[in-house]
Amino acid sequence: MRKISLDKLQSLFAKIAENAKLYMPVDNADGSASYGEWSEGTAWSDALNTAKSPKDLFFPQTEDLMRFKTEGKNIECIDIRSEVEDFVVFGVRACDAKSFDILDRVFLSEPRDSFYAMKREKGVIISVACTRPAETCFCSAFGINAAEPTGDVSAWKTADALYLQANTEKGSKLLDSLGDILEDTSDAEVAAQKENIAKIMDKLPLKDVSTDAFGGGKTKELFDDPAWDELSSACLGCGTCTFVCPTCQCYDIKDFNTGNGVIRYRCWDSCMYSEFTRMAHGNNRLTQKERFRQRFMHKLVYYPENNDGLFSCVGCGRCVAKCPISMNIVKVMKKIGGNKGE
């Protein structure tokens, strides 16, 4: 365990930024926070959650894949990938840190997605334990401990200092590179902090959200549950939940004609959108109920079935906070899970 006093944080950031781009949550004028690049004087936000998750830094909302030049009947396919520079993402919460395990299983399984893989290889994640979880938090439902965030380096913020501990080789290398800006200390100093977090976690209103009714192999049992009608009834079919979600990974591939060649890019897509599954000759999910159900069945049944029981939700609560009609995975789990549990 190493530490640095909070009044020296800016020098820590400056030191990291000497060798790598540094991203962290920063406050916006409207009271929200988002990941931004640190430059001298940039203050690290105290916000619990950023509006969009750090997923964006590894799997950007819009990302160019390749270019084409066409001339007459001929096509030239141009690989535009370039080396990703080292970068560090600081201030990742435990829920978001866990989301990378979920994304990794999709993008790093064969055939590996090189666009994501290159960024995962170069990016170092410094997670920070939560001090003020919100009412919308339910990470513990998915076995995540807000006091023990994962990532390449874990950090804890106390009243006067930031404590850091490397978890991976990449993380150790980063901490070692910072030289004597960090001082060695014992694990004991964060113990009180961890205890404090545990106490708050125990008071959270959503702490009892249960995954018991869900998991692989439950398709037959849950797919035709009558509650889907009611739950999806007010869904607007927008993509807010999907786009603020740290684990949603569906994407579209599109071509854009620049007038001087074609850029093929990919962008986040949403299973909530009416056109998501539309084919030239039909659509296999015609109503919002089917699209709504797909999103939650995927997170709570299909994904765990393919991934050793791991759920594709980390309980970050962004969708709970942002859904225009306040319908969300918690209400789905309580309703559907309640039906099965009782």
Next chain:
Amino acid sequence: MQKITRENLIEKASELLANGTVSCVLGWGKGEFGYDVTPTIFKTAEDMKNGFVFNDFCGANFSKYLVSKTQKIDGKILVFLKPCDTYSFNQLLTEHRFDREKVYAVGIPCEGMADVSKVKEIAGDGITSVDSEGNAIIVSTLYSDEPVKVNTADVLAERCINCKSKKHVAYDELLGEEGETLESARFDEVARLEAMTPDERFAFWQNELSKCIRCNACRDACPACTCEKCVFDNPASGVENKSPANSFEEKMFHIIRAFHVAGRCTDCGECSRVCPQNIPLHLLNRKFIKDINEFYGEYQAGAEVGSRAPLVNYTTEDLEPGEVFDRRDENA
């Protein structure tokens, strides 16, 4: 605190359900923390007793839901409409978007609805419950031992601070007293933007619109956006996109949408309410409304059913395009 209570509304709904006037009720469903209500269809009085809420957080405009919900029910649907909702209601009727005969509209008074993000700024995060008490909201949070008392007036939603009308322009039955249209300061912010230099104004919108994540919540919540197939969802349109291919496109989505609802937008404010990125989208629409008022005379979309918007109604008194250019130069 609202003048009308949850119990008043349940009583009214129970009566209308019992005497067969309506077969179901479109109301606000209970959430986890008091402020997170969900539009819900209630079929029985018992359902309402269990899950219906009415408090200072019931801002959602239900008018648009009538387009889809009236197609799925037998009999009439009871809808509770706040004054501002009734303008959207009329505008949808003007556009023949739902069958008036399938709706029983109960006008309810509104004292303004709260914006939970403003409540959080004052009371702090970790809200576990909200209760109304007089002109205050009592907020319990994870981090304060005692509940925090917040003045309702300090946490009103933007659209309620600038409320344009307490008058219901449509209803079958009105609970409470008939209200009046109000002089609001809703165009002040537009005037501030107009006073900017073009570069400043461009920078303002550049900054705001660059936050857009193209979730389409603004469009999907907008009562003026009721196309069965939006051009932005239509692969054949050539502009169908979930996210911008370049920085020009992200502006185009909002600008095209603002043009499309110009003259039809009632200024209900749902677009800004639902935006997960807090983009003040209503300002684009208000700019149109302000211009329409100034160019063609005062016009409020939805004030009455069947009125023709100035933009689609030619008169010889209409402004000459040249005058618009002159005004633009004056603003510049």
Next chain:
Amino acid sequence: MNNINDTLIPTVGVITDVRIDTPDIKTFRVVTPDGKKAFDHRPGQCAMLSIPGVGEAMFSITSSPTNTEYMEFSIKKCGCVTEWLHQAEVGQQITIRGPYGNPFPVDDVFAGKNLLFIAGGVGLAPLRSVINYCRHYRDRYGDIDIVYGSRSKADLLDYQEIIEEWSNDAGVNVHLTIDNAQPEWDGHVGFVPNYVKELGFDTNKTAVLCGPPIMIKFTLEGLIALGFDKTQVYTTLELRMKCGVGKCGRCNVGAKYVCKDGPVFRCDELEELPSEY
């Protein structure tokens, strides 16, 4: 970065032949610019073809893997990409990536079995690959029956090949049908599912079905009525796809991704999926 492969980055292919099969189906022959086959595949697998600026779409590879010179795709005109392809001339370059999906189990399950292929319309396209594969290794399989139907004679895909080659193979029986009678047709008239019932096949076969969903539904019911078990029947699914490798999420049904875990499924496996395909 050319040293790191990414399946999303395609290679260039050239259309070297365009055959007009039916009024709305053309078969395209594709090779790399240096005249080779773009990649090897197994019967039933698919490839992503694209025209930059128009779009990318998944097509089943119609030619047999035993053809080492080129690949063929029989494509029905029904969307932007296919409409564009239908206007393409010989020499036109396109992009190609693949192979994708799970093939028919031709080397294990099908080995030594009598095979019954049933197709409707453009549904013959994915079956042509496996039929020609089995014809190539004729001695590995038992009797082969092929039931194929379309709207009219002109809508029968690969008609020349069926009449001139398939029908003449020993142990291969071809049963053609069209939906409505027409003067220049002296064969069977009627829908495929009914024809299958009329033909009344013995159940000592492995069946492979491909065609419009409604045809698959009724034909499968017919086969069950004849005593077939669902474990004896294979079919292919078609859903919207973008990546081809089970990541973009579009073709997800239940815990399966049709692009990766399909398109070939055994009919009893389909029962495990929710009914949204």
